[in-house]
Amino acid sequence: MSRKRDPQWAWLPKRVYFSKGRFVYVLRYKPWKELYLAPKSASQFEVLNEYVKIQKGLEGNPRDTLQAMVDAYLESSDYKALMPATQEHYTRLLTQATQWEMPRLKAPFGSLRLEQINNKTIQSAYDQQEINVARNRRFKILKIVFSWGKQRFDGVERNPVVGLKLMEEKPRDRYITDVEYKTLYDLASPTLKLMMEGAYLLRARRHELSKLDRFENIKPDGVLIERSKGSWDGVVQWSPRLTKWVSDCRKHNTGNVSRYLIRNESGGKVAKSAHDSTWRRVWAMAPTSLWDRLPTDDDFGEHFTFHDIKAKGITDHPDKEGGHKSPKMRVVYDRENRKEAPTK
Numbered sequence: 001m002s003r004k005r006d007p008q009w010a011w012l013p014k015r016v017y018f019s020k021g022r023f024v025y026v027l028r029y030k031p032w033k034e035l036y037l038a039p040k041s042a043s044q045f046e047v048l049n050e051y052v053k054i055q056k057g058l059e060g061n062p063r064d065t066l067q068a069m070v071d072a073y074l075e076s077s078d079y080k081a082l083m084p085a086t087q088e089h090y091t092r093l094l095t096q097a098t099q100w101e102m103p104r105l106k107a108p109f110g111s112l113r114l115e116q117i118n119n120k121t122i123q124s125a126y127d128q129q130e131i132n133v134a135r136n137r138r139f140k141i142l143k144i145v146f147s148w149g150k151q152r153f154d155g156v157e158r159n160p161v162v163g164l165k166l167m168e169e170k171p172r173d174r175y176i177t178d179v180e181y182k183t184l185y186d187l188a189s190p191t192l193k194l195m196m197e198g199a200y201l202l203r204a205r206r207h208e209l210s211k212l213d214r215f216e217n218i219k220p221d222g223v224l225i226e227r228s229k230g231s232w233d234g235v236v237q238w239s240p241r242l243t244k245w246v247s248d249c250r251k252h253n254t255g256n257v258s259r260y261l262i263r264n265e266s267g268g269k270v271a272k273s274a275h276d277s278t279w280r281r282v283w284a285m286a287p288t289s290l291w292d293r294l295p296t297d298d299d300f301g302e303h304f305t306f307h308d309i310k311a312k313g314i315t316d317h318p319d320k321e322g323g324h325k326s327p328k329m330r331v332v333y334d335r336e337n338r339k340e341a342p343t344k
Contacts, residue, residue, distance in 0.1 A: 005017070006018070011044060012047070013048070013051055016037060016047070016051055017034075018040075019034070021040050022036060022037070022038065022039055022040055023037040023038040023039075023040075023042060023047050023050075024036060024037050025037045025051065035152055035153065035154065036151045036152040037050045037051065038050050064113050064114050064115065064153070064154060064155050065110065065111055065112060065113055065114065066098060066109065066110045066111075066112050066114060066117060067098050067108070067110030067111060068153075069114060069145060069146075069149045069152075069153050069156070070094050070097075070098050070110065070145055072149075072152070072153075073094075073145045073148055073149065074090075074091060074094070076148065078148055083228055084207075085205075085207040085228050086228075088207075088272060090141055093134070093137055093138045093141050094138075094141055094142070094145065096134070096138055097109060097110075097138040097139070097141070097142055098110025100125070100129060102125070102128075103128060109125055113155065114149075114153055114154070114155030114156050115155040117160050118160050119160050119162075119163055119164070121160065122139070122142075122160045122161050122164055123164055123165065126139055126164060126165075126166075131167065135167070136166050136167055139161055139164055139166065140166075142161050143159060143161035143162065143164075146159040146160060146161055147159050172305075172308065172311070173335055174304050174305075174308050174311070174335070175308075175311070175312060175315060175335040176304055176308055176309060176311075176312045180304070181196075181200070181309070181312065183286065184196070184282055184283075184286065185197075187282050187285050187286065188278075188282050189278055189282075190252055191252070191262065191263075191264065191265075191270060191278070192275075192278050192279065192282065193248075194245070194248060194249055194252060194262045195209055195210075195262060195270065195275065195306075196306075196309055197241075197245045197248075198212075198245065198249075198262065199306065199307075199309040199310050199313065200309050200310075200312060200313040200316075201236065201239075201241060201242050201245055201313060202223060202225045202236050202242075202313070203225075203236075203310050203313040203314050203317065203321065203322040204225050204227070204310060205227075205228065205307065205310060206270075206272065206275055206306060206307070207228065207272070208225060208226065208227055208228060209262060209270075210260070210262065210269050210270045210271075210272075210275075211226070211260070211269065212225075212260065212261040212262060213259055213260065213261065214249070214250070214253060214258075214259060214260065214261040215259070217261060218246065218261075219235055221235055221237060221238065222235045222236045222237040222238045222242065223235065223236050223242065223246065231322070234321075246261070249261045249262055275306075279306055283303065286303075310322065311335055312335075315335045
């Protein structure tokens with residue numbers, strides 16, 4: 001038997017109630033099991049819209065699978081509150097996690113029912129995946145999703161990722177020598193050349209460079225770099241090399257004139273997928289002599305990453321400045337003690 005409904009909630013559809021300061025959808029009455037639907041502040045339209053989504057999920061794609069929970073998280077307000085670059089990172093790693101094929105079942109990990117997933121299931125999946133840093137990151141984000149899903153999904157009684165034994169991560173200490181940098185720079189496309197110099201001179205991440213505005217970020221005293229991941233924004237002071245870089249960006253920004261300081265061929269922002277593809281093509285052209293001298297990067301399968309250029313910029317700069325608030329992160333990016341050329 002269902003609960004007796006308060007008259008003020010007469011407009012709520014069947015199985016939807018206002019309980020403990022939020023709207024919920026009741027999966028069963030005995031024993032009581034509910035799904036979080038919407039906050040107290042939600043309008044009637046928002047509540048009904050969430051109700052329709054749940055109904056479609058129950059009728060079509062089952063809501064009791066890991067994939068369904070991940071999909072719901074990617075539509076949630078928690079996810080949408082993240083920075084765009086973080087959203088992109090989460091989406092990529094969660095897609096990898098749910099699409100990973102379980103060796104014994106020959107089925108994607110995301111197809112598992114939530115009630116089937118426990119500590120042993122998670123540890124087994126972790127142990128069977130390729131050993132690299134990305135594996136750690138996938139499961140750390142799954143931990144966030146399970147914490148989010150505990151209040152919203154039937155079958156998640158507790159977070160099964162809690163207690164997972166992760167591979168110990170060593171901070172990256174790869175320093176790119178001037179010769180290595182110039183070798184790849186000479187092989188790069190015009191757009192990638194600008195991205196590489198920008199990462200070095202501004203000590204910036206790829207997505208921080210891709211959103212630079214050719215008007216708003218150019219200041220009388222230098223280039224304003226708006227940093228992410230809790231780092232300080234700041235103006236990098238003019239130098240002859242930085243002045244030349246901005247001039248090269250403006251020369252490149254002809255034809256399809258764009259608001260972006262570094263633009264793609266059609267005048268838009270340089271997308272991560274296009275950038276990564278170009279970076280891999282450059283490595284494919286790298287001389288064998290250089291290729292053989294460089295250690296393998298476990299995370300991306302390349303010999304040094306684009307992000308390592310930021311660390312080179314910080315290491316080579318007199319004030320070692322990269323916008324980091326944490327002294328620990330400043331140490332990670334300053335690779336002064338690794339300046340010797342890599343050996344085989």
